[in-house]
Amino acid sequence: MCGIAGYVSRRREVDVARSLAEMAEAIAHRGPDDEGFLHATTAGGAWRIGLAHRRLSIIDLSTGHQPLGNEDGTIQIVFNGEIYNFQGLREELISRGHRFATRSDTETIVHAYEEWGEDCVPHFRGMFALALWDAPRQRLFLARDRFGKKPLFLCESKGDLLFASEIKSLLAWPGVRPEVDAAAAWDYLAYRYVPAPATLFGGIRKLMPGCYAVWEGGRLVERRYYRPPDGDPPQPAPLPADPVGAFMERLEEAVRIRMVADVPFGAFLSGGIDSSAVVALMSRHSALPVTTFSVGFGESTYSELQYARVIAERFKTKHHELAVDPDHLMTHLPALIRFRDAPVAEPSDIPIYLLARQARQSVKMVLTGEGSDEILGGYPKHVFERHVRAYQRLPGLLRNGLIEPLVGALTYRFRRAKTAIDNLGLERFEERMPRWFGALSERERAALVALPVPALQPGQVQFDTPPENTPLRRILYFDQTSWLPDNLLERGDRMTMAASLEARMPFMDHELAAFVSSLPDAYRVRGRATKWLLREGMKRVLPAAISDRPKVGFRVPVNEWFRTSMRDYLFDHLTGSDSRTRTYFRADALNRVLQEHISQRHNHEKLLWALLSLELWHREYGL
Numbered sequence: 001m002c003g004i005a006g007y008v009s010r011r012r013e014v015d016v017a018r019s020l021a022e023m024a025e026a027i028a029h030r031g032p033d034d035e036g037f038l039h040a041t042t043a044g045g046a047w048r049i050g051l052a053h054r055r056l057s058i059i060d061l062s063t064g065h066q067p068l069g070n071e072d073g074t075i076q077i078v079f080n081g082e083i084y085n086f087q088g089l090r091e092e093l094i095s096r097g098h099r100f101a102t103r104s105d106t107e108t109i110v111h112a113y114e115e116w117g118e119d120c121v122p123h124f125r126g127m128f129a130l131a132l133w134d135a136p137r138q139r140l141f142l143a144r145d146r147f148g149k150k151p152l153f154l155c156e157s158k159g160d161l162l163f164a165s166e167i168k169s170l171l172a173w174p175g176v177r178p179e180v181d182a183a184a185a186w187d188y189l190a191y192r193y194v195p196a197p198a199t200l201f202g203g204i205r206k207l208m209p210g211c212y213a214v215w216e217g218g219r220l221v222e223r224r225y226y227r228p229p230d231g232d233p234p235q236p237a238p239l240p241a242d243p244v245g246a247f248m249e250r251l252e253e254a255v256r257i258r259m260v261a262d263v264p265f266g267a268f269l270s271g272g273i274d275s276s277a278v279v280a281l282m283s284r285h286s287a288l289p290v291t292t293f294s295v296g297f298g299e300s301t302y303s304e305l306q307y308a309r310v311i312a313e314r315f316k317t318k319h320h321e322l323a324v325d326p327d328h329l330m331t332h333l334p335a336l337i338r339f340r341d342a343p344v345a346e347p348s349d350i351p352i353y354l355l356a357r358q359a360r361q362s363v364k365m366v367l368t369g370e371g372s373d374e375i376l377g378g379y380p381k382h383v384f385e386r387h388v389r390a391y392q393r394l395p396g397l398l399r400n401g402l403i404e405p406l407v408g409a410l411t412y413r414f415r416r417a418k419t420a421i422d423n424l425g426l427e428r429f430e431e432r433m434p435r436w437f438g439a440l441s442e443r444e445r446a447a448l449v450a451l452p453v454p455a456l457q458p459g460q461v462q463f464d465t466p467p468e469n470t471p472l473r474r475i476l477y478f479d480q481t482s483w484l485p486d487n488l489l490e491r492g493d494r495m496t497m498a499a500s501l502e503a504r505m506p507f508m509d510h511e512l513a514a515f516v517s518s519l520p521d522a523y524r525v526r527g528r529a530t531k532w533l534l535r536e537g538m539k540r541v542l543p544a545a546i547s548d549r550p551k552v553g554f555r556v557p558v559n560e561w562f563r564t565s566m567r568d569y570l571f572d573h574l575t576g577s578d579s580r581t582r583t584y585f586r587a588d589a590l591n592r593v594l595q596e597h598i599s600q601r602h603n604h605e606k607l608l609w610a611l612l613s614l615e616l617w618h619r620e621y622g623l
Helices: 016-026 086-095 105-123 182-191 243-257 273-284 305-314 326-340 349-359 372-376 380-385 388-392 396-408 412-424 429-437 442-448 471-497 510-517 532-538 567-575 587-598 605-620
Strands: 002-009 034-041 048-055 075-083 126-134 139-144 153-157 160-164 204-206 211-216 219-224 265-268 291-297 318-324 365-367 502-504
Touching (some): 002 075, 016 034, 016 160, 048 075, 048 126, 086 105, 105 211, 182 429, 182 442, 182 605, 243 510, 243 532, 273 305, 273 372, 291 349, 305 318, 326 605, 372 471, 372 510, 380 412, 396 412, 412 429, 442 587, 471 502, 567 605, 587 605
Parallel strands (some): 265 291, 265 365, 291 318, 365 502
Antiparallel strands (some): 075 126, 153 204
16 A cells, blocks of 8 residues: 556656655555655657655565566555455466566556456556556556545656646646646535546546556546446346355455455454444454454434444454543544545544544554445445336326425424435436435526536436446446545545555455446345345344344444534635635525534434635645
8 A cells, every 4th residue: 555656758858856855745545554656757868757656565575665676676566455356366477477676566466467468457456557658668557446445646747747646746746736637626516525537626537447558658547447247237147055154255255355464464343234244354363362452432312332342242352442522523524635635525534543543553454444435335325216207207296295395394304205206316427426415406507606506517427327237237327437436535545645544445356346236126125124144144143133134334323413513614614704615605695504514404414514625625735
């Protein structure tokens, strides 16, 4: 787990050695253990190429220095992530005549590229972002893992190509200045994050998950090598004799291979079924007690610490707990916006960062339950979305004249029913998907936001699934290509790497995801039961109090804090004279939202958090 950066430049006025060092220093938190640099030129000297690496040592502590090359040094790589099947690949490559100088997974990538060229990437089982300079072919090869667990940002500025693990590294390059992408700001108010490939910074984009890019002769070409299988309609296939058992075998393998490390490691334990399953399976493959870390709140209705203790006691873990309060949010939020280079989309970012910081005192790597909901169907929206076609076939008089007014009059206690009816009534797939977890519908944005409406961006990956696909697979595909990489995985990467801690996610194993996708929908969502496959499998392992618990989610009590301890902080930032974003919104509409929340007529916590975080982002970057 590391940070990478680099350039391709023909600008002679740039001190490339100094600039590359500054790019690396900007992401030093990602790799405090070591740093390395490579400077090269193309034949004839027209272009200069640079690679930088900051290392967090997890595997092969003594000989894993980067950049790392092949036998004659003509191919050099900087790499962020882990390749979990590197030992098997290493044996195969040795049998094909390749010679290894280290035990690192990084060197496996170099020889795999020598053997298979661009087609090496599908051979990797892991999380990764990499940059490889191929001197004989005069090309730069960039790649990102299938689900986007590891980040890679691109910027083409004044003829230069820049790349880095975090945007702050790109901003260290001469001439790259932060500016707001207005279209991305509009999308942010719908999604609560910016969908790829855009970022809130104009001129800076993401290399998409499951893609690689080749720079050659001044031209960059991007290609997609992986598409989550839920994007396509299900294909009839024979079921395994025991689908639950087959799933559990694959999940256990995904956990086991992620426990390979040369440093102490542990697990984040929330008390939900996902992280509890990971801890339970880890305990089967660890000679020592698993070290676990949990976070909670003083408000008992939001805290799951008591459930985490049940698992810790059941599997005799070495358990640590942390409590978070409103002061933590106000103290750390600006700094975490700097770490994320974006508004902090979820209040839970802050507890995760604080937990990562605590964990880093005793371990260097943790396993987490991230991704289970998006692979297995774990949210209430996955239950509701299965009924979208039936609901939209109802007569308009019944929907508009009876159901929607009745549900709209319900109190906040019935928020899930209100959300379901509001969203099921949105007939356009492209609007309904972000609205399930988003802040504002198109109509609501138009009422609140004073910015001009940008043109729609065609061909967005998250909507690239045919209408004949099942509703469950369509919404899961959206989650796997948008909500997950651009929000949850980005959060997990930045908040843990801010504390120089590596996080590994067994549920994000692409082979496990392919197996789950091969099963009928009912193995994921059955009636009102979510993640049916996992719940059935864990009944034999976990206490019923954990395996049968409904989805709660990692919620921070900002709903209450915005009305009490954080009220002045919220109002000062959104409506005060120093507000940078006041002109984004219609003043009367913004005041109405604030008053509705304070008076408890409506719960606008998601929207208000998004607006507060956007305001702080503007202040942090002087925009």
